[in-house]
Amino acid sequence: MAVTAENMQELLARELSPTQLEVIDESGLHAGHVGANGTGFGTHFRxxxxxxxxxxxxxxxxxxxxxxxxxxxxxxxxxAIAIEIL
Structure with missing residues (x-):
């Protein structure tokens, strides 16, 4: 399964039946940081x-x-996955 915000959102919707859910790919904000893969997506999420x-x-x-x-x-x-419980 590809590491995308959309795929994460789908899986969380199935697994946790959320009443509110937002998954944001923040990878572009972390270019050059440890764990960044150089593509600008798929490494850092909120x-x-x-x-x-x-x-x-x-x-x-x-x-x-x-x-x-x-x-x-x-x-x-x-x-990296930053989690905000609402």
Whole structure:
């Protein structure tokens, strides 16, 4: 699966049934940084998400749910994922 904001958004929608979701590819802002692949996309992302699955869970547990869902992308080159729980 290609490391794109669209693919991440699709997967998170399936896995976490969010009530709000936005995935932003911020890779272009990190050109030349560690983990940047030189293409300007596919390495640095911001995820803004709200989900009923987060209810009663700690901040760490909420972030773990998101990271676990996105592991396939991390394994394929996503270097940094900033998570904002809404």
């Amino acid at each position: 995820v803004r998400i709200a989900s009923p699955r987060f209810e009663g869970k700690s901040r760490v547990a909420r972030h773990r749910l998101v990271y676990d869902s996105l592991q396939v992308f991390i394994d394929n080159g996503a270097h």
